[in-house]
Amino acid sequence: MIELTFPLSDAAVRDLKVGDPVSLYGTMVTGRDAAHKWLIDTFIKKTRTPQGDDAQAIEALTPLLKGGAIYHCGPVVAGLDTKQYRFVAAGPTTSIREEPYQADVLQHFGIKAVIGKGGMAARTLAACQSVPAVYLHAIGGAATLIAQTVTRVVGVHKLDFGVPEALWVIEVKAFPAVVTMDSHGHSLHAEVEAQSRAALDRLLKA
Amino acid sequence: MRDLTNDILELIRRTSTDLPPDVEQALGAARQRETQGSAARGALDTILENVTLARRDSSPICQDTGTPIFIVRYPAGWSTRALRAQIREAIAQATKKAYLRPNAVDSLSGKNSGNNLGDDTFPTIHFEEVEGKTLTIDLLLKGGGSENVCAQYSLPHTGLGAGRDLEGVRRVVLDAVHQAQGQGCAPGVLGIAIGGDRGSSYMASKEALLRPLDDVNPDRALADLEARILRETNELGIGPMGFGGKTTVLGVKACGLHRLPASFFVSVSYMCWACRRRRMIADGDAVRYSDRSDP
Numbered sequence: 001m002i003e004l005t006f007p008l009s010d011a012a013v014r015d016l017k018v019g020d021p022v023s024l025y026g027t028m029v030t031g032r033d034a035a036h037k038w039l040i041d042t043f044i045k046k047t048r049t050p051q052g053d054d055a056q057a058i059e060a061l062t063p064l065l066k067g068g069a070i071y072h073c074g075p076v077v078a079g080l081d082t083k084q085y086r087f088v089a090a091g092p093t094t095s096i097r098e099e100p101y102q103a104d105v106l107q108h109f110g111i112k113a114v115i116g117k118g119g120m121a122a123r124t125l126a127a128c129q130s131v132p133a134v135y136l137h138a139i140g141g142a143a144t145l146i147a148q149t150v151t152r153v154v155g156v157h158k159l160d161f162g163v164p165e166a167l168w169v170i171e172v173k174a175f176p177a178v179v180t181m182d183s184h185g186h187s188l189h190a191e192v193e194a195q196s197r198a199a200l201d202r203l204l205k206a
Numbered sequence: 207m208r209d210l211t212n213d214i215l216e217l218i219r220r221t222s223t224d225l226p227p228d229v230e231q232a233l234g235a236a237r238q239r240e241t242q243g244s245a246a247r248g249a250l251d252t253i254l255e256n257v258t259l260a261r262r263d264s265s266p267i268c269q270d271t272g273t274p275i276f277i278v279r280y281p282a283g284w285s286t287r288a289l290r291a292q293i294r295e296a297i298a299q300a301t302k303k304a305y306l307r308p309n310a311v312d313s314l315s316g317k318n319s320g321n322n323l324g325d326d327t328f329p330t331i332h333f334e335e336v337e338g339k340t341l342t343i344d345l346l347l348k349g350g351g352s353e354n355v356c357a358q359y360s361l362p363h364t365g366l367g368a369g370r371d372l373e374g375v376r377r378v379v380l381d382a383v384h385q386a387q388g389q390g391c392a393p394g395v396l397g398i399a400i401g402g403d404r405g406s407s408y409m410a411s412k413e414a415l416l417r418p419l420d421d422v423n424p425d426r427a428l429a430d431l432e433a434r435i436l437r438e439t440n441e442l443g444i445g446p447m448g449f450g451g452k453t454t455v456l457g458v459k460a461c462g463l464h465r466l467p468a469s470f471f472v473s474v475s476y477m478c479w480a481c482r483r484r485r486m487i488a489d490g491d492a493v494r495y496s497d498r499s500d501p
Contacts (some may be wrong), residue, residue, distance in 0.1 A: 004216060012370065015332075019245065021245075021248060034316070041241040049426055062452070065229050065276055072271060073269070073408070074270065074307065075269050076266050076269045076271070076304050076306075076307045077264075077304070078304045079223055088265050088266065088269075088304045089260075089265055089266040089267075089268065089269035089304075089307070091269050091270075093270065093350075093351060093494050094350075094354065094389050096389060104396075117351070117389075117447065118351070118387070118388050118389040118447075119387075119448065120390070137447065138250040139249050139253060139256070139447060140266065140268075140351065140388075140391035140447060140478070141253060141268040141349075141391050141479060141480040142252045142253055142255075142256040143256065143260075143265075143266055143267065143270075144259045144260040144263060144265045144266065144267065145252060145255055145256040145271040146254055146256075147265070148259065148271075160321070161316075161318075162308060162311065162317070162318025163307065163318065163320075164307055164308070164309070165318070165319070168439045176252060178245050178248070178249075178449070180449070184423075188245075188449065188450070189387070189388075189448060191450070192387065192388070192443070192444060192445070192448055192449070192450045193387060195443055195450070196384055196387070196443050196444050197384065198386045198444040199442045199443055200380055200381070200442060203380055203441065203442075204366065204367065204377055204380065204500055205440050
């Protein structure tokens with residue numbers, strides 16, 4: 001088990017290989033569909049002008065994302081009434097939906113780790129090589145277990161996106177994941193896809 | 207007519223936080239099959255630990271508590287309007303108690319309603335009047351990751367060499383599972399409907415997911431098809447979470463529907479390993495819950 005504490009150095013990222021089990025520590029930011037579209041439209045492509053508290057949010061998030069981690073997660077959160085937030089259930093969501101955005105978001109903010117489930121495709125894999133960055137696969141559905149590794153909810157941005165889609169800043173301790181896409185161009189997902197394709201072809205010939 | 211709101215709240219709590227024993231058992235058996243030290247085995251270890259923690263702490267197994275799908279079978283004398291109001295109230299309360307995540311998003315404005323209540327289709331509620339005096343409510347919490355990899359085929363399908371017969375069904379289902387890879391949180395459960403129109407076919411494939419994993423289809427041909435698809439999907443090697451491994455699918459449940467001469471649909475509903483289902487049975491004043499939805 002390799003322990004990783006955010007922010008990560010380039011050297012730490014380069015040391016990671018597909019198949020390595022990792023245990024995560026430090027600060028990470030959740031962000032999924034609405035967050036990625038917001039980051040791209042407002043701050044990268046700039047097709048949308050910043051509105052409301054956008055400027056404030058990005059100022060707080062930018063230093064956290066530099067060398068940091070974005071976690072594809074829409075949590076169940078308790079304490080919404082009192083703002084004494086607590087993560088109750090917080091497993092990963094399917095990452096492939098962010099494929100159109102992820103490479104640009106990684107490059108723009110210097111993010112070193114994407115945490116999610118199901119893996120991502122060629123553009124993200126290429127960005128993992130150039131940034132460098134890694135894709136860390138959390139266990140889908142293991143939501144109560146992962147929530148118990150969240151030691152503190154530091155804050156939340158863009159809560160107007162709704163609880164699942166907001167960007168939550170959290171501190172974690174011993175968050176379990178596996179490297180499935182590394183910074184050397186290897187992807188476990190591409191490998192399993194190819195092997196299962198060959199198996200499917202055999203079964204359809206029968 | 208008594209108010210069932212609190213009983214339905216308890217149905218939701220159980221469904222979200224307490225995985226049915228047949229599913230847990232299938233996950234345990236899958237764990238034994240995977241090689242020690244493999245990512246697949248590690249994934250199943252984490253999954254099984256999570257199932258235990260969620261039950262102990264009464265917290266959601268998965269943060270995506272999904273679309274709540276209720277199937278209500280009521281004897282004469284019950285008001286479906288009152289039952290709908292009670293179900294909706296229980297959903298809002300369950301969301302407040304963090305048994306459910308607020309999941310109802312207005313597709314046009316993008317606004318999350320915050321209490322899991324949307325229009326009449328969210329939560330989904332089906333009513334059917336039945337004989338006798340017993341009211342049953344089945345609940346399935348169907349997550350979005352697995353919903354996104356569901357597939358519907360119109361046969362014949364030239365690319366897959368699938369004709370209008372059970373061999374054709376087998377071929378398209380294998381394709382659907384290959385396409386899903388690990389995205390639907392494998393190892394999953396497959397609900398398959400053969401026939402119907404596009405709408406009834408998908409609905410029947412979802413209802414098939416209510417069957418316990420260890421039951422046997424009373425139709426011999428469908429029982430054989432289920433067994434063969436279970437064996438062959440596991441030969442694909444996609445494995446838990448798509449990490450590669452021996453278990454890709456935990457169970458296969460198929461049914462047939464009448465169809466038009468012109469149409470032959472096959473609907474494949476993919477349910478994640480967190481196959482969250484429960485039945486509530488109200489008999490007079492007595493309410494009980496069952497892990498099994500078979501009669």
